[in-house]
Amino acid sequence: MDNRAQHWADTKKLMFKTxxxxxxxxxxxxxxxxxxxxxxxxxxxxxxxxxxQGSLIVFVITIFWSTTQQEKIDEKHGVAEEDQ
Amino acid sequence: MFKGNFIDNLPKIxxxxxxxxxxxxxxxxxxxxxxxxxxxxxxxxxxxTIVIYAAIGFLSRTMQTxxxxxxxxxxxxxxxxMATAADxxxxxxxxxxxxxxxxxxxxYLAFLVGWTGGYVLVSSLMAPYLRKFGCYTVPDFIGTRYxxxxxxxxxxxxxxxxxxxxxxxxxxxxxxxxARALQIPFEIGVWFGLLGILLCSMLGGMRAxxxxxxxxxxxxIIAYLLPVFWMSNAxxxxxxxxxxxxxxxxxxxxxxxxxxxxxxxxxxxxxxxILSTPHSDVAAGGMASWKFISLALCMMxxxxxxxxxxxxxxxxxxxxAARKSVAWxxxxxxxxxxxxxxxxxxxxIQMLDPNLATGIIGKAFSxxxxxxxxxxxxxxGMLAISDSNxxxxxxxxxxxxxxxxVVLATPEIAGLPYVISGLVAAGGMAxxxxxxxxxxxxxxxxxxxDMYYKIIDPSADTRKxxxxxxxxxxxxxxxGAFVASMKLTSILGAVAWAFDFAMSGLFFPIVxxxxxxxxxxxxxxxxxxxxxxxxxxxxxxxxxxxMAMEPWLGIDHLRFGIIGASVSLVAMVVVTLMxxxxxxxxxxxxxxxxxxxxxxxxxxx
Numbered sequence: 001m002d003n004r005a006q007h008w009a010d011t012k013k014l015m016f017k018t019x020x021x022x023x024x025x026x027x028x029x030x031x032x033x034x035x036x037x038x039x040x041x042x043x044x045x046x047x048x049x050x051x052x053q054g055s056l057i058v059f060v061i062t063i064f065w066s067t068t069q070q071e072k073i074d075e076k077h078g079v080a081e082e083d084q
Numbered sequence: 085m086f087k088g089n090f091i092d093n094l095p096k097i098x099x100x101x102x103x104x105x106x107x108x109x110x111x112x113x114x115x116x117x118x119x120x121x122x123x124x125x126x127x128x129x130x131x132x133t134i135v136i137y138a139a140i141g142f143l144s145r146t147m148q149t150x151x152x153x154x155x156x157x158x159x160x161x162x163x164x165x166m167a168t169a170a171d172x173x174x175x176x177x178x179x180x181x182x183x184x185x186x187x188x189x190x191x192y193l194a195f196l197v198g199w200t201g202g203y204v205l206v207s208s209l210m211a212p213y214l215r216k217f218g219c220y221t222v223p224d225f226i227g228t229r230y231x232x233x234x235x236x237x238x239x240x241x242x243x244x245x246x247x248x249x250x251x252x253x254x255x256x257x258x259x260x261x262x263a264r265a266l267q268i269p270f271e272i273g274v275w276f277g278l279l280g281i282l283l284c285s286m287l288g289g290m291r292a293x294x295x296x297x298x299x300x301x302x303x304x305i306i307a308y309l310l311p312v313f314w315m316s317n318a319x320x321x322x323x324x325x326x327x328x329x330x331x332x333x334x335x336x337x338x339x340x341x342x343x344x345x346x347x348x349x350x351x352x353x354x355x356x357x358i359l360s361t362p363h364s365d366v367a368a369g370g371m372a373s374w375k376f377i378s379l380a381l382c383m384m385x386x387x388x389x390x391x392x393x394x395x396x397x398x399x400x401x402x403x404x405a406a407r408k409s410v411a412w413x414x415x416x417x418x419x420x421x422x423x424x425x426x427x428x429x430x431x432x433i434q435m436l437d438p439n440l441a442t443g444i445i446g447k448a449f450s451x452x453x454x455x456x457x458x459x460x461x462x463x464x465g466m467l468a469i470s471d472s473n474x475x476x477x478x479x480x481x482x483x484x485x486x487x488x489x490v491v492l493a494t495p496e497i498a499g500l501p502y503v504i505s506g507l508v509a510a511g512g513m514a515x516x517x518x519x520x521x522x523x524x525x526x527x528x529x530x531x532x533x534d535m536y537y538k539i540i541d542p543s544a545d546t547r548k549x550x551x552x553x554x555x556x557x558x559x560x561x562x563x564g565a566f567v568a569s570m571k572l573t574s575i576l577g578a579v580a581w582a583f584d585f586a587m588s589g590l591f592f593p594i595v596x597x598x599x600x601x602x603x604x605x606x607x608x609x610x611x612x613x614x615x616x617x618x619x620x621x622x623x624x625x626x627x628x629x630x631m632a633m634e635p636w637l638g639i640d641h642l643r644f645g646i647i648g649a650s651v652s653l654v655a656m657v658v659v660t661l662m663x664x665x666x667x668x669x670x671x672x673x674x675x676x677x678x679x680x681x682x683x684x685x686x687x688x689x
Contacts, residue, residue, distance in 0.1 A: 004675065004678075004679065007678075007679060008678055011678070014208075015208050015209070018204060018208045019204075019205075019208065021204075022201060022204040022205070025201070026197055026198075026201035026204075026377075026380055026381075026384060027377050027380070027381070030194075030197065030373070030376050030377055030380070031373045031377065033190065033366040033373070033376070034366040034367075034368055034373075037364070037365070037366050040330070041330075042327065042328070042330045043328075043330025043331045043333070043334060044330035044333055044364075045333065045334075045364050047190070047366050048190055048193075048333065048364040048366070049330070051190060051193035051194070051196065051197055052193055052196065052422070052425040053326070053422050053425070055197050055200070055201065056196065056197070056200045056418055056421060056422050057418075057422075059200050059201055059203065059204050059414060059418075060200075060411075060414055060415050060418050062204055063203060063204055063207050063410060063411040063414055064411045064415075066204075066207065066208060067207060067407045067408050067410070067411050070208075070212075070407060071404060071407075074404075074679070074680050074681075078681075079679040079680060079681045080404065080680055080681060081402050081403060081404055081680045081681055082681070
C-alpha cells in the first residue's frame with residue numbers, strides 16, 4: 001500500500017473510532033436513561049445528568065482528542081500542511 | 085499600542101472590547117441606582133450593542149471576493165470558534181431552550197445532545213475536507229465534486245429552503261426582543277431587527293459577519309452566564325453552579341410531589357402552559373426512548389448539513405486550523421448549553437420552593453398577584469395566574485406561562501436588578517442577529533456565486549458579482565422580515581424544520597462526496613432530489629398545519645428528516661451503482677481532497 005492509501009486507512013480507522021464514541025454517547029446511553037436514573041452522580045440522577053451534561057463533556061473531549069490524533073496521522077505520513 | 089496587523093492584534097482588540105462591555109454594564113447598574121427607569125436601561129442596552137456591531141460591520145467593508153465570501157481565509161482558530169458559536173446559537177438556543185427544558189424535562193434534553201453531538205460529525209466527516217476543497221459555498225462543493233449545473237442547482241435549492249426557514253425564525257426573534265426592549269410594535273420591530281442585521285453584513289460580507297459574530301458571542305455568553313452565577317450564589321449552590329446543581333434537581337422532585345405535579349388545570353389560556361412534566365424523570369417505554377434519539381439524530385445530521393455553519397470553516401487559514409476550530413466552536417457552544425439546564429433548574433426551584441423569598445407556588449394568591457414581574461408579563465399576555473379552585477392559594481396548576489419567556493423573565497423571578505434583564509435582552513438580540521447574519525449571507529452568497537456567477541453569467545466581473553450579492557442580501561432579508569411579520573410558525577418549530585430540510589437534501593451528498601470515491605453525479609442528483617421531495621411530502625403529510633395525519637413510528641413533523649435522509653441515502657447509493665463510476669479526474673480530485681497538504685482543489689478568482 002502506498003503512503004497516500006496508508007494515510008487514508010489510518011484516517012478512516014480514527015473516524016470509525018470517533019464515531020463509535022459518538023454513537024455510544026449520543027444514542028446508545030440515552031436508550032437506558034430510565035435505568036441510569038436509578039443511580040446518582042454528583043447528586044444528579046445519572047440518566048438526566050448524561051443528557052444535561054455528561055454526553056456534552058464527552059463530545060468536547062472527543063473532538064479535541066481526535067483532531068490531535070488526526071494531526072499526528074497527517075504528520076506521520078508527511079501530508080500535513082507546511083506551517084505558514 | 086497596536087503594532088502589526090489587525091489579525092495579530094485580535095486578542096488585544098477583543099480584550100478591550102470585553103472590558104468596555106463590562107464597564108458599560110456597571111455604568112447601567114449605576115444609572116439604575118440613580119433612578120433611571122427600567123425601560124430607558126433596556127433601550128440603552130439594545131441600542132448600544134447594535135451600534136457597536138454596525139460599527140464593526142462598517143469598518144470591515146470590502147470590495148474583494150475573497151474577503152467578501154470567505155473573510156480572506158485568515159480567521160484564527162479560536163476566533164473562528166467564537167464566531168461559529170455565535171453563528172450557531174440562535175434566538176432558539178438563547179431564548180427558548182432553557183424554557184423548553186423548564187417545561188419539557190428530560191425529553192427536551194434531546195436538543196442539547198443533538199446540537200452538540202453534531203459537531204463530532206462536522207469535525208471528523210466534513211469541515212477539514214471542505215476547507216481543503218477551497219470552495220466559497222456548499223453548493224460550490226457539490227457542483228465541482230459531481231460536476232454539472234443540475235447538481236449545483238439542487239444544492240442551492242436545498243440550501244435556500246433550509247436557511248430561509250431558519251432565518252425567518254431568527255428575524256422573528258430579533259423583532260420580538262426589539263419590540264419589548266424599544267417598546268415598538270412587533271411588526272416594526274421586525275424591520276428594525278433586519279436593519280441591524282444588514283448593517284453588520286452588507287458592506288463586508290463574510291469578513292464583517294465574522295468580526296461582528298465574535299463581538300456578539302462575547303455579549304451573549306456574558307448575558308447567559310451572569311444571571312446563573314448570580315442566582316447560584318444567592319441560593320448557596322456554590323460558585324460554579326453547573327457542577328453542583330444536582331441537589332436542586334433532587335429538591336425539585338420532592339417539591340413536585342408536594343405541590344401535586346400532574347394535576348390537570350381546570351382553565352386554559354392560549355399559548356400558555358402549566359408545569360406538568362417531571363423535571364428529571366425519564367419517560368418510560370421504547371417509544372419515548374426512540375423519540376429522544378430520533379430527535380437527537382435529526383439535530384445532529386442537520387447540524388452538519390447546514391451551510392451557514394459549514395461555510396464558517398472555509399474562513400480558516402489552513403485545513404488543520406479548520407479542524408481545530410470545530411473543537412473550539414463546540415467548547416464555546418458547550419459553555420452555554422451545559423448552563424441551560426442549570427438555568428432551568430435554578431429558575432424553577434426559585435418558584436417552587438416555599439422556603440425561598442422568591443417562591444410563589446403555595447403562597448397566598450393576592451400576594452403573588454401583586455408582584456411586579458407577574459403583572460408585567462401578565463399585561464403582555466405571556467403569563468397568567470388564576471385561583472381556579474378558589475382557595476386563596478396559588479397552586480401549581482393555576483400558574484400559566486409561555487415557555488419562551490423563561491430566560492428573559494428569570495432575572496425578575498429571582499429578584500435580580502433590572503440591569504440584568506437589560507443584559508439578557510441584549511444577549512438574546514446578539515444571538516438572534518448573529519445567526520440571522522450567517523444565514524442571510526449563506527443564502528445570498530450561494531445565489532450570487534452559484535446561481536448568478538457559475539450558472540447565469542460566468543463572465544461577470546468582481547464588481548458586478550459583489551453588487552449582485554448585496555442586492556440579493558437586501559432582497560432576501562426583506563422577504564424574510566415580511567414572512568416573519570406574518571408569524572406563521574413558532575420560533576422553535578421553524579428551527580427544527582430547517583435542520584430536517586438540510587439533512588434530507590445535503591447530508592449524504594456531502595459525506596459520500598468525500599468518503600465514497602465511487603459516488604457520482606447521477607447518484608448525488610437522485611439523493612438530493614428524492615431526499616428533499618420525500619422529506620417535504622412527509623412533512624406535509626404529518627404537519628399539524630397541513631394534513632395532520634398520524635405520524636408513522638412516532639416520526640412527527642419535528643423529525644421528518646429521518647425519512648428524507650433515509651430516502652436520500654438509498655436513492656444515492658442505488659443510482660450511483662446503476663450508473664458508471666466517475667471519471668479519472670474526479671477520482672483524483674477526491675484523492676487530493678483527503679490530504680491536507682497541497683493547493684486547494686478550486687482556485688478561486
